[in-house]
Amino acid sequence: MGLARTHAVALIGLTGALVEVEADISGQLPGIILIGLPDAALSEATERVRAAAKNSGCPLTRNKLTINLSPASLPKHGSGFDLAIALACLGADRLVSADSVGRVLHIGELALDGRLRPTPGMLPAVIAASRLGHDTVMVPAGNVDEASLVPGVRVIGVASLRDAAIWHGAELEPIPVTPILLPVDAGPQAAEPDLADVIGNDDAILALQIAAAGGHHVFMVGPPGAGKTMLAARLPGLLPDLDAAASLEVSSMRSLSGRGVGRSLITRPPLEAPHHTATAAAMVGGGSGQIRPGAAARASHGVLFLDEAPEFASAVLDALRQPLESGVIIIHRANVVAHFPARFQLVMAANPCACGQYGAPDLDCACPPNARRRYLARISGPLLDRIDIQLKVQRVTATQLRLAADTPRLVSAVARERVVAARSAAAARLSGTPWSVNSDVPGPWLRGPQARLDRSATAGLDRALERGGITMRGYDRVLRVAWSISDLEGVSRPGIEQVGQALYLRKGISS
Numbered sequence: 001m002g003l004a005r006t007h008a009v010a011l012i013g014l015t016g017a018l019v020e021v022e023a024d025i026s027g028q029l030p031g032i033i034l035i036g037l038p039d040a041a042l043s044e045a046t047e048r049v050r051a052a053a054k055n056s057g058c059p060l061t062r063n064k065l066t067i068n069l070s071p072a073s074l075p076k077h078g079s080g081f082d083l084a085i086a087l088a089c090l091g092a093d094r095l096v097s098a099d100s101v102g103r104v105l106h107i108g109e110l111a112l113d114g115r116l117r118p119t120p121g122m123l124p125a126v127i128a129a130s131r132l133g134h135d136t137v138m139v140p141a142g143n144v145d146e147a148s149l150v151p152g153v154r155v156i157g158v159a160s161l162r163d164a165a166i167w168h169g170a171e172l173e174p175i176p177v178t179p180i181l182l183p184v185d186a187g188p189q190a191a192e193p194d195l196a197d198v199i200g201n202d203d204a205i206l207a208l209q210i211a212a213a214g215g216h217h218v219f220m221v222g223p224p225g226a227g228k229t230m231l232a233a234r235l236p237g238l239l240p241d242l243d244a245a246a247s248l249e250v251s252s253m254r255s256l257s258g259r260g261v262g263r264s265l266i267t268r269p270p271l272e273a274p275h276h277t278a279t280a281a282a283m284v285g286g287g288s289g290q291i292r293p294g295a296a297a298r299a300s301h302g303v304l305f306l307d308e309a310p311e312f313a314s315a316v317l318d319a320l321r322q323p324l325e326s327g328v329i330i331i332h333r334a335n336v337v338a339h340f341p342a343r344f345q346l347v348m349a350a351n352p353c354a355c356g357q358y359g360a361p362d363l364d365c366a367c368p369p370n371a372r373r374r375y376l377a378r379i380s381g382p383l384l385d386r387i388d389i390q391l392k393v394q395r396v397t398a399t400q401l402r403l404a405a406d407t408p409r410l411v412s413a414v415a416r417e418r419v420v421a422a423r424s425a426a427a428a429r430l431s432g433t434p435w436s437v438n439s440d441v442p443g444p445w446l447r448g449p450q451a452r453l454d455r456s457a458t459a460g461l462d463r464a465l466e467r468g469g470i471t472m473r474g475y476d477r478v479l480r481v482a483w484s485i486s487d488l489e490g491v492s493r494p495g496i497e498q499v500g501q502a503l504y505l506r507k508g509i510s511s
Contacts, residue, residue, distance in 0.1 A: 004091030004098040007105045007134065008084040009125040010076050013291055013331070013338030014252055016128025020070040021081065021106075023088035028064040034085075036069025037335075039077045039290070048079070048110045049086045056114035056162040057172055061093045075335050077290035080119040083108035083138065086161055087168060096168035104156070105134040106164075108143075111180065114161045118142030118182045120258035123251055126150045138164060141179035145263045146255060182260045192237035192268070195412040197230065200396040204231050207389050207505060209415050212238035213422035214438035214484030216477075217324065217346040217386065219309075221376070222393030223360040228349035231393070232273075232305045235347060237412040239269045239302070240420050246301040249341055253298050269302035272344075276311035280319045284329050285340055296320060297329055297340035309348040310378040317383055320346065324386045327440075346387070350376065360395065388439065388477045389505045422487035438483045443476030446483075453479070457496045461503055470506065478502045 002025040009016040032046040053060045084106035091098035109117040122143040136154045139147045144157035158164040159179035166172050211218050220228045247265040255261050274295040285294035323329050323342035331338045352358040353372040358365035427436045435441050464470050481502035482494035
C-alpha cells in the first residue's frame, strides 16, 4: 500500500556505516515489525515511535508496518534510529513527502511526547554521513551546535517529530515546544594546573618537558606526598594545542562518550585518570551492546594517568601493551570489529613498596626485600619495556620549601614554548616521513643512515645492550629520548651527553 525509505548512521567504534531505513505498509493484520538485527534498545523503538507520532498529531497507520534496517547483517545499537523510523513510516503513509524524507539523513531519539532527545555520538555520526555522501542531516535541536561543526553539511535542527514532519511537507500547524537540550557545564572551565606550583624535583620537571617534546611515556616511583600526581596533572599543560585532525578526533571521542562538545572543537589535549579498580573494558573499551570507548581511547592525543599503577589488575595493565605499540585499539565482536584511536602518553605513578616508605629519608620501611620486589613486579616487564622515561621522585625538604619562596620557578607557558620549538625541530627533521614526533620514529630509521649517531655518542648505550641491561626495544627508545633532549636543547644531533642522559632516564628507577 505504501513504501518509503530514508537513511541513518550506525556507529561502529569511531567509524559509521550507512543504514537504509525502509518502511512498508501492507493490508495484513495491524502491527509493527522491526527487522535488521536491532538490539534491545532499538527493538523498543516501535513503541516510542507509535506514542511519539500519536502525541505529535500524526498517528501511524492502523495497517501492518514492516520496518527494515539494511544491511540486515550489520548489528544496530542504540536509540538514534527513532527519527528515521518515524519519518519513513509517515512517508510510507503519505503524511509527509516520501521524496523529501529520502533525500535527508535522520538521527535522533524520540521521547513519548514527540520531542527529540540529544543523541550521543552525533559528531562522529555526522562526519560519517558526510564521508558517505550525504550533505543534509536532520538532528535534534540539542545537537545542532555539535553537528554544525562538520563542514559542508547542511544541518536541520528540529525540536519535535511534529516539526520534522512539517519540514517534510506535512499539513500540520506548528506547535511550539520546549526543546530538550544537553546539560550545560556549571561555571567557567577550570584552568590547567601550572608547572610553577611544583616545588623541588627539578629532574622530574625536566623529564616532563622531554616527555612532552617527544611524546614519550613516563613512570614515576616515589613515596606518598612526593608530588607524582601533581607532576602528571601538569603534563597536558606542556603539550601544544591540537591540530585540526586531532581536534576533530578528540571531540568525536568526547561526543561518543555522551559528554557533548558544544559550539567549538576541543583544542587542548585531554587527561584521563581512571581509578585502579577499572576493568579492562573500562580501560580500552567494550560493552555488551554498543561498543563504547575506554579511558585509553578517550585519552588519545593527550595523557592517560594511572595513579597507584601496581594496584591495577595485571590484565588491565597488559591490555595497554598493544595500543602503546600500534596507537590503535581494536575490539572484536562476533559480527563487527571496532577501531578506536589510542595515541596517548602513558604516565604511571607508584609507591616504591606497599607501605610507601622505602627510600624515604624520614621514615623506615617495614616491607621485607621480597615484598618490595613483588609489589613493583605487579607491573609486567614487557609493559615497563615500553616506558621511555623511568625516574624516582623524592619528597620536598624544608630547605627546598624555604628556598622556593625566593626562587623564580618555571611556568607552564614558558615550558610549552620550549616544547613547541622542540616539536617544530623534530617535524622539520622528519619532513617527508610518516612521523612527526620522536616517539613514533621506528628503530631501523634511527639506526639507519638517515639518523645514525657516532659510535662515540652511543658507546655507553652499546655496552648496556651487550650486558643485557636493556633490550633492543629499550635501545631504540633511548635513541628517541636522546633526539628529544637534543631538540629541547636546540642541538642538531644528540651527542654523548644527550645519549647518556636518555639512558639515565631509562634506568632511573633501577639505578
